[in-house]
Amino acid sequence: MNIVLFGPPGAGKGTQAVKLAEKFNYIHLSTGDIFRKNIKENTALGKKASAYMAKGELVPDELTIKMLEDAANENPDANGIIFDGFPRTIAQAKALDSFLKDQKGQKVDKMLSLEVEDEELIKRLLERGITSGRPDDADEGIIRNRINEYNKKTAPLKNYYEDQGKCVEIVGVGGIDEIFNRLASEFA
Numbered sequence: 001m002n003i004v005l006f007g008p009p010g011a012g013k014g015t016q017a018v019k020l021a022e023k024f025n026y027i028h029l030s031t032g033d034i035f036r037k038n039i040k041e042n043t044a045l046g047k048k049a050s051a052y053m054a055k056g057e058l059v060p061d062e063l064t065i066k067m068l069e070d071a072a073n074e075n076p077d078a079n080g081i082i083f084d085g086f087p088r089t090i091a092q093a094k095a096l097d098s099f100l101k102d103q104k105g106q107k108v109d110k111m112l113s114l115e116v117e118d119e120e121l122i123k124r125l126l127e128r129g130i131t132s133g134r135p136d137d138a139d140e141g142i143i144r145n146r147i148n149e150y151n152k153k154t155a156p157l158k159n160y161y162e163d164q165g166k167c168v169e170i171v172g173v174g175g176i177d178e179i180f181n182r183l184a185s186e187f188a
């Protein structure tokens, strides 16, 4: 199965994706993590992405899609893939559909949408910023910009998957294990 783990910044996608990938032996692909690795290693892609990330804006689709496809091709024999933080625009969702169909004869099977209120997200991200070392977690203005980008460009993707009957809403508040169990029950 290919699962899109969906939700705003701070919803818990990364935490839960790591646990789910381990339990079900899936590959975890986080575009945010791959961008951060490229920035750390000072690659050409990292240099291009860092200016957008520092402002809390989305990195342009063409850079993001190419990078995601390369990462997915590195793991051709996975049980399945959990996409974390991708797709974030309609263009990315369409590119993912074409990629999975044309190169793997597969599709997105489910989109699990973690539901958390905006004010709770800001609280969580500011708390995370104390230890994450992520500059985009450390400033409330940048956090609000990330949430605005989500509401403007990414939230509409819910309709895209709802129209295909693939969207499942998951309550994203509560204990980590509680939320994990809600998500894991969708992997059956």
Ligand code: AMP
Pocket: 009, 031, 032, 033, 035, 052, 053, 054, 056, 057, 058, 059, 060, 064, 084, 085, 086, 087, 088, 092, 136, 146
């Ligand atoms: P994340 O780790 O998912 O919170 O992503 C951190 C930042 O990386 C975002 O604020 C964007 O600047 C960038 N980013 C991650 N994934 C994407 C994506 N699918 N499309 C565009 N930008 C992305």
